[in-house]
Amino acid sequence: MKTQLLLTALLAASLVACQANPVSGRTQLVLVSEEQAQASSAQAYAQTVNEAQQKGNLSADAALKARVKRITDRLIAQAGNMYPPSREWKWSVVVIDEPTLNAWCMPGGKMAIYTGIISKLKLTDDEIAQIMGHEIAHAMLGHGRERMSRAIAMQGSMTLGSIIAGRDLSVLAPVADVALTLPNSREGESEADRYGIELAARAGYDPHAAVSLWEKMSQASGNGTPQFLSTHPSPDNRIQALNALVPTMMPIYEKAR
Numbered sequence: 001m002k003t004q005l006l007l008t009a010l011l012a013a014s015l016v017a018c019q020a021n022p023v024s025g026r027t028q029l030v031l032v033s034e035e036q037a038q039a040s041s042a043q044a045y046a047q048t049v050n051e052a053q054q055k056g057n058l059s060a061d062a063a064l065k066a067r068v069k070r071i072t073d074r075l076i077a078q079a080g081n082m083y084p085p086s087r088e089w090k091w092s093v094v095v096i097d098e099p100t101l102n103a104w105c106m107p108g109g110k111m112a113i114y115t116g117i118i119s120k121l122k123l124t125d126d127e128i129a130q131i132m133g134h135e136i137a138h139a140m141l142g143h144g145r146e147r148m149s150r151a152i153a154m155q156g157s158m159t160l161g162s163i164i165a166g167r168d169l170s171v172l173a174p175v176a177d178v179a180l181t182l183p184n185s186r187e188g189e190s191e192a193d194r195y196g197i198e199l200a201a202r203a204g205y206d207p208h209a210a211v212s213l214w215e216k217m218s219q220a221s222g223n224g225t226p227q228f229l230s231t232h233p234s235p236d237n238r239i240q241a242l243n244a245l246v247p248t249m250m251p252i253y254e255k256a257r
C-alpha cells in the first residue's frame, strides 16, 4: 500500500516535473522548483560553513582565500553572461581546510573548495578555474535540482507529498545535503565538462588546464577513490572529449586573457 502510494506520487510528480533545461535543452526530472532548491541550499550551506567553523576547519590562509576568490569572481562575472538568471544569485565561496579531494557548487551559487584538492593535486590557477567552472556549470544546468529530486525520491512519500504541496521547506535542507553526496549522471558530467571549459575560457583561463586537471585526478584515484570522483563519475572518454574541445575554446580564451 505504502509503495503504491509512493509510486502514484512519483508518477504524479513526474507528470508535472519533466522540464527541458533552458541551458542544455535536455529534459530533466525535477521535483523541486529553482526557488526551493536555492533556499534549501542556502540553509544547508550555512550549516556546512558553521560546522566547519566550529571544528576550526575554515581556512585561515588569507593568500589562498584571496586566490580562490579572485578566480571565482572572474567565473561568476562570466556565468552572468552565459546564464543571465545567475546574476541574481547570492554567490558565496568558502575554502575548507580538510585533506579531502573535493569541491562543489550548490544551486544558487554556494561554493566550497577543500585545501586537500588544491595542495595534493598541486592545482594551478587555471586548474582551479576548471574545477570551479565545472561545478558552476552543474549549478547553471540545474543538476543540483536533479540530484535533490533523487534524494527526495529516496526519502519516501511523506517528504515528496509535502514538497509537491509546496508547504514544507524545512524538509529540504537535509535533502540539499544528501544531494551533494549523490553522483551526477554521466550525461550531466559531459554537459558540465562542456559548459565548464567554456565558462573558464571566457574568464581567461587556459582550456588545456581542463585536460591536465582530469589527468591529475585520474592519477590520484590510484590511491583510493577521491571523494570528488564518487560524485563525479568519469565518462570513459572524458579526457579525450575535453582535448577535442580545446581548439574550439582557444579563440575564446585568447580573446579573454
Ligand SMILES: [Zn+2]
Residues within 6 Å of the ligand: 134, 138, 184, 188, 189, 192, 231, 232
Ligand atoms: Zn561534475
